[in-house]
Amino acid sequence: MSRRKKIYEGKAKILYEGPEPGTLVQHFKDDATAFNNQKRGTLEGKGVLNNRISEFVFAGLERTGVPTHFIKRLNMREQLIREVEIIPLEVVCRNVAAGSLSQRLGIPEGDALPRSIVEFYFKNDELGDPMVAEEHITAFNWATTQEIDDLMAMTLRVNDFLSGMFSAVGIRLIDFKLEFGRHYENEMVRVILADEISPDSCRLWDLDTNEKMDKDRFRRDLGGVTEAYAEVARRLGVMKDQPSLRLVEEGGA
Ligand code: TMP
Numbered sequence: 001m002s003r004r005k006k007i008y009e010g011k012a013k014i015l016y017e018g019p020e021p022g023t024l025v026q027h028f029k030d031d032a033t034a035f036n037n038q039k040r041g042t043l044e045g046k047g048v049l050n051n052r053i054s055e056f057v058f059a060g061l062e063r064t065g066v067p068t069h070f071i072k073r074l075n076m077r078e079q080l081i082r083e084v085e086i087i088p089l090e091v092v093c094r095n096v097a098a099g100s101l102s103q104r105l106g107i108p109e110g111d112a113l114p115r116s117i118v119e120f121y122f123k124n125d126e127l128g129d130p131m132v133a134e135e136h137i138t139a140f141n142w143a144t145t146q147e148i149d150d151l152m153a154m155t156l157r158v159n160d161f162l163s164g165m166f167s168a169v170g171i172r173l174i175d176f177k178l179e180f181g182r183h184y185e186n187e188m189v190r191v192i193l194a195d196e197i198s199p200d201s202c203r204l205w206d207l208d209t210n211e212k213m214d215k216d217r218f219r220r221d222l223g224g225v226t227e228a229y230a231e232v233a234r235r236l237g238v239m240k241d242q243p244s245l246r247l248v249e250e251g252g253a
């Protein structure tokens with residue numbers, strides 16, 4: 001592992017060169033940051049859980065026809081993915097008011113939104129990922145009008161899929177963040193879903209109790225972060241091969 005070429009290191013993940021051209025290895029760390037790096041922590045076992053949850057979600061999306069970067073899981077913390085050119089946007093989709101939407105617009109957390117809302121943020125840590133409009137995206141060539149249409153359509157399909165998947169296991173999907181990339185293949189380019197989908201990138205509330213089962217437990221110092229992620233995994237039937245949900249490292253792949 002140590003000999004592999006590191007392509008990029010982010011807050012919660014590392015990307016290494018993959019075994020074949022056009023592939024990368026995505027490694028999930030236990031590190032967590034929030035509020036643009038002002039809050040940092042390490043949550044033992046988080047990377048293992050997010051790797052498995054994200055695998056489960058991406059495999060399900062692929063089966064329903066949403067193209068993604070996911071190829072296969074390699075081991076406890078790593079998955080093989082297609083290399084893409086990341087579009088510098090964070091696409092947020094909201095079903096229920098929470099977080100920055102509640103803060104900016106004064107809508108109480110927990111209020112159902114009249115319809116799903118899709119927002120774009122410019123991926124730039126130094127600027128704190130500011131919200132942007134389509135006008136900015138096309139003016140600064142971050143994405144074309146056609147690509148924005150594709151991002152919107154795919155995001156709403158992901159929302160339908162995730163909402164159904166989570167409600168079936170007693171979880172309400174409040175909101176989530178997606179990232180997309182351009183995949184080049186045989187002179188062709190198409191936009192595919194990239195990054196991860198996990199309790200780090202979603203707000204998930206228990207359907208009955210409204211208990212938070214996502215990264216807000218870390219952001220807001222509620223405790224029990226990994227336990228909540230493990231409960232999400234358990235309800236989805238992920239990690240069934242490890243019934244004790246042991247989060248210790250396995251020896252090899
Ligand atoms: P927000 O309410 O803070 O704007 O977050 C909306 C959703 O996007 C929430 O599920 C958390 C997720 N998110 C990320 O995954 N990364 C980020 O950098 C931000 C700001 C939000």
Ligand code: ASP
Nearest residue numbers: 011033034035036037219
């Ligand atoms: N600020 C974002 C959050 O609260 C992400 C981050 O800074 O890692 O999740």
